[in-house]
Amino acid sequence: MRKILFILLIPFTAFAQQVVITGQLPDSPDSVDVFVYKPIGTYFNAQYKQSLAKVSEHHFKLVVPMTTPGFITVENKYVRSVLFVEPGDYVDIGISRDGSQGRKLYKGNNAAGHELFNNETPLAENNITTTMEHVLDTAKTVNGALWGMRNTLSELKGPLLVYLRKGEISVGFYENMVTTLEGRLLFHFLTAVGNRLDKPDTRKNKALTEKEMKQLLQDAVDLFDPFDLKYTSSPAANDLVTTKCYLLRKGYLRSPAPMTDFWLHFDESSRLYAYAPSSLLEMNAGNEFVAYLTTRPVQKGSQPALFDYFRFNFPKSAYLPVVEELMTRKAK
Incomplete structure (x- = not known):
């Protein structure tokens, strides 16, 4: 009996560990990527994006692994939505053509709230x-x-x-x-x-x-x-x-006095964060590191040294696999 119950629970448990997002993009051609920015650990992420779907016949479907609630951003040239989602949620995104060009319409969990924040x-x-x-x-x-x-x-x-x-x-x-x-x-x-x-x-x-x-x-x-x-x-x-x-x-x-020792390892533009408390150090440093790897020019050879310094200070950080993946991409 316990085995049967366990087997019956598997599909529900798997579904509860993900968020499903569908959408209709009337202006988008086929094969266009739809990107997702999902939290890094518990921190909001605005820089590290993943391509999880492509548009087909003006539709897309994203299956986003999510074990905890958080904000995700769904984006391509034809749509952008910032959504607070909980594991097991389903959200559908549409574009209105009736008197409100470009207005986003939502169905599914918390649809009324998504419309309020994305229009x-x-x-x-x-x-x-x-x-x-x-x-x-x-x-x-x-x-x-x-x-x-x-x-x-x-x-x-x-x-x-x-x-x-x-x-x-x-x-x-x-x-x-x-x-x-x-x-x-x-x-x-x-x-x-x-x-x-x-x-x-x-x-x-x-x-x-x-x-x-x-x-x-x-x-x-x-x-x-x-x-x-x-x-x-x-x-x-x-x-x-x-x-x-x-x-x-x-x-x-x-x-209070800024924490200059830690931030001296980063470039001048990042040292502003020396004025933030140590409780925000992982988020600030992690976001800066991701920014270096995605949007900013960095001196050759500086990334591995900075990565080692970050890993030494935050050996269990959720940013580590993200940074490793981005560094691998850059090395190719």
């Missing part, structure tokens, strides 16, 4: 940027600017809460997308304040002094710290860390 809605990146610019262009006090940011967050979370109560999105989806929304809004808020400190003459709103602008930054990161580990699995992860490191280096935020 032109108030939660879209460019709309959040505009909203945060407006908050800072109209605020008369530090508290007024902080209230504007927090009130915006509360308003943007509203549709997600409605979907959750109606059972149209899962609890896991809701919690992770709220964290993502919070990180997205925080990034654009900090960036907008930093730009005003960098170029004070271009500011429309002169109500806040430089000292108050710096206090506003400090208060904002005290409320929502970009170095909080809860953001490391969300699409805003790298932007948040980079932005806070920049603000620390500029002296706009209070800072």
Whole structure:
């Protein structure tokens, strides 16, 4: 009896360890690759892509191994979707042709939430940027600017809460997308304040002094710290860390001494991350290493030495097999 039960459970268990994504791309020719960016360990991945399917008769099907929930990006020239998925999920992506050219339509798990985050809605990146610019262009006090940011967050979370109560999105989806929304809004808020400190003459709103602008930054990161580990699995992860490191280096935020010893092994552009805490060291270094191997020119002979240094510090890192594969590709 136990053997029979075990055999019956195999198909279900196998299905639960993967995510299936299908799509219809009316503009895509056949044999075009569809790429997937899946998490590296628990960290959001925006650089290491894998070709897991090809378009056939304007359709594609991806079977993505997933043992834990996380964000994946599905992308080619004709479509791009950032999806929070859980093992066992099914998502279908379509393109509307009825009065909304290019709008993405979703079916399957958490479809309503995917539509909200992947189309032109108030939660879209460019709309959040505009909203945060407006908050800072109209605020008369530090508290007024902080209230504007927090009130915006509360308003943007509203549709997600409605979907959750109606059972149209899962609890896991809701919690992770709220964290993502919070990180997205925080990034654009900090960036907008930093730009005003960098170029004070271009500011429309002169109500806040430089000292108050710096206090506003400090208060904002005290409320929502970009170095909080809860953001490391969300699409805003790298932007948040980079932005806070920049603000620390500029002296706009209070800072402990940077960890220069570790980062001296990397090139100058990467040493900004010396201002981040040790809890983010693996993610920052791993992402920089992947960036070297995928998008940046690197001095010949430096990759193996840097890889050995990274492996020595993180012998069990999820980045190691990814980096090894990328280095093998480059060597061919």
